[in-house]
Amino acid sequence: MNVLFLNGSSHVHGTTMRAIEEMIHIFDAEGVETEVFQTGAQPLRDCLQCGYCQTHDGCVIKDDGVNKFVEKAKTADAFIFASPVYFAHPSGRIYSFMDRAFFSRFPKDYEPFRFKPAAAIAVGRRGGTTAALDGLNKYFGLTAMPVVGSTYWNMVHGYDSADAPQDQEGLQTMRNLARNMIWLVRAIEAGKKAGIPYPQEEKGIFTNFVRRDM
Known part of the structure; x- marks a missing residue:
């Protein structure tokens, strides 16, 4: 089992980490392999x-790690997308990163992400965490990814990494989130071994709410 993290903070060793x-x-x-992919502080x-990605393999922008992340996603079993909170929303860099990563998967028929469990984590000094989680969770819903929850919303509070241990419930939530994700990935694997197939999806319908025949 392999879990791929995306750290959407510019601070590699901050509260999000x-x-x-x-x-x-x-x-x-639990013997689960993990890898943390850092967006870092470089321009994104x-x-x-x-x-471009509709007819080519990957995003046309090739110098900031998005294509490398999508390649790693193909062999990952589950995902954690973590972000600090900026003005009650996720960081601009993780939004840009996820827009391109998730959009570029369309020609591959969802292949890197479809049916793989995912969870979002929001880290904030005080407020805005639930709004940030709402923004990140939307990516999973349109990609047929089971969303993993915990014993509270997936959030940790703290201005910097030294504050985080004081949010004992937040860290407990992270631990329970990890356990829930392990359970779900193992349940999916057990289902595969038992011969339970993935759902068959209908395709081909693409509507536009603006009528062009008037």
Whole structure:
């Protein structure tokens, strides 16, 4: 089993990473492999809506890690997308990153992400965490990814990494989230071994709410 994290913070060792590390402790104890992919602080461009990925393999922008992440996603069993909270929404860099990563999967028929469990984590000093989670969770819903929950909303509070241990319930939530994800991935694997197929999806219908025949 392999869980791929995306750290949407520009601070590699900040509060967001502290929340991630709390989950990694549980994964390590259960023999689950993990990898943390850092967006880092380098410039990260948003989706150009250019259509390149519809006819080519990957995004047309090739110098900021998005294509590398999608390649890793093909062999991952589950995902954690973690972000700090900026003005009650996720970081702009994780939005740009996920827009391009999820959009570029269309020609591959959802292949890197479809039916793989996912969870979002929001880290904030005070407010805005639930709004940030709402924004991140939308990616999973349109990609047929089971969304993993915990014993509270997936959030940790703290201005910096030194504050995080004081949010004991937040870190407990991270540990339970990791356990729930392990259980779900194992249940999916058991289903495969028992011969339970993935759902058959209808395809071909694409509607536009603006009528062009008037």
